[in-house]
Amino acid sequence: MGRIPCCEKDNVKRGQWTPEEDNKLSSYIAQHGTRNWRLIPKNAGLQRCGKSCRLRWTNYLRPDLKHGEFTDAEEQTIVKLHSVVGNRWSLIAAQLPGRTDNDVKNHWNTKLKKKLSGMGIDPVTHKPFSHLMAEIATTLAPPQVAHLAEAALGCFKDEMLHLLTKKRVDPFSGMPQVTGNNGVGYASVSGNDKEETIEKIKLGLSRAIMQEGNGDHHVVNNGKSWALVGSHGEASVMHDVYDPMLSGDHGFRYDAPAYGNDVGEASAWSQSLCTGSTCTGGVGEQQAGVIVEKEVEVEMEEEDGEEAEGRKINGRKGDEGGMFASDCVLWDLPDDLMSPMV
DNA sequence: AAGAAGCTCAACCGCGAGAGA
DNA sequence: TTCTCTCGCGGTTGAGCTTCT
Structure with missing residues (x-):
């Protein structure tokens, strides 16, 4: 038995969302919240798949989203986190208020990867x-x-x-x-x-x-x-x-x-x-x-002094470094995320 | 000015994890 | 324990826009 589709494909609209659809979805969620995505399109009067509604909400309609350009600081954060956790966009986005995983992923793929490559740095390993x-x-x-x-x-x-x-x-x-x-x-x-x-x-x-x-x-x-x-x-x-x-x-x-x-x-x-x-x-x-x-x-x-001490505290002294920031104490990340990965 | 090429980003797809029956 | 269902994630696609030739 195959996996059942998340919705019937026949009566479901696809492609770009119209302002009316956005309004319907936003006002429904404002009243009822985002409890059951499968029911939301039906109840909101939308001919959309629940998944599509969720995506539209999380990536575009959510009121707390930023829509402008990424700042230098945000870019820096993305690169640093990417070097540690790889393509775990949701994790990276969680460190950037108002940004979605899709935003971060798109920005990485269209801009940051090229920047790093242009600097002679492999964007996958972060090594030259x-x-x-x-x-x-x-x-x-x-x-x-x-x-x-x-x-x-x-x-x-x-x-x-x-x-x-x-x-x-x-x-x-x-x-x-x-x-x-x-x-x-x-x-x-x-x-x-x-x-x-x-x-x-x-x-x-x-x-x-x-x-x-x-x-x-x-x-x-x-x-x-x-x-x-x-x-x-x-x-x-x-x-x-x-x-x-x-x-x-x-x-x-x-x-x-x-x-x-x-x-x-x-x-x-x-x-x-x-x-x-x-x-x-x-x-x-x-x-x-x-x-x-x-x-x-x-x-x-110089870093061998105070900052190295800080690393000891974090239990990371002695890591060989390598391409990943195993001795990075910047981010309060769980240990499993700090382990080297490619 | 027009067509080609490149770029961006919203949206889709399939899969895995986890909750609950 | 197993099965079903929902949700979230990461990879990919393609429409629309911009830049180049």
Whole structure:
């Protein structure tokens, strides 16, 4: 015996809700509450499935919902929680008053995922792409590493090209192109430039893999030395990342949840402009966005003091960190949610 | 100016958990 | 203990809108 449908499909209206339907549902719920969703459409005079009514109410009609843009703080919360609990949207939404799981999920899928990818961070694991590559590369013989880079390029090329060609920045200088009318033009990447871009991506990826695979955690970015903190992705922190396309007028900064920065801390998600060469310069040299300044190491050392003590209290001292914020003390989450998951 | 491509978000679908008979 | 039913969740879809070519 199969599962019975939640309602008869025949007399049930589907698709967009009309204002009249919204009114009927809202006024019925205002009077009777949301006790039995199966009965609500019948009693409210709606030709809708109960499930559809519930969805409309919870995602749109509820009076306590926010409908505007997500704020930086909300985005930051989403990213941090996502790194801990994964795609458990209802859990994440519960931390954001007025937001629904659907809102959060849509925002993640349409905006945040791309932002993180654009910063060279894998939105699934919250690790820099090059760390992932490096982890794989450590299991390979050197000749295979080059093939890995090639394969990785196959995966990321389209997205990278997309970002580069649509970012409205010159992919190589990192500066917005100035045109006559509005001051900011669009980088047009010709066929040759595209090929050149691909070559740079290849080169950069190969270098990143080689260097990390060799345990060399310093990379050179346009003459500036960057330090990768740790070797297991525990510090997938980007500092001074600015991308005018991805973040609008704001610097978009990714602070790894593993650090447990307070939400209100000024550093996180705050405006942090940087020079073009540092941020959006040649992708090859940028190591696919893996940019962690040495100051991070200092922060980590300092953190060993008071804050580390705080972690001990939470019984999380000694966790290896990894990609998940096992030592994050920000969120009052149940223990089962704090365990690493992919 | 028009068609194509990309993007957003409301809505749908199927499944699993949990309550209650 | 088993079965039925409801609810809630996460993944997916597609209409409508915007941007690009």
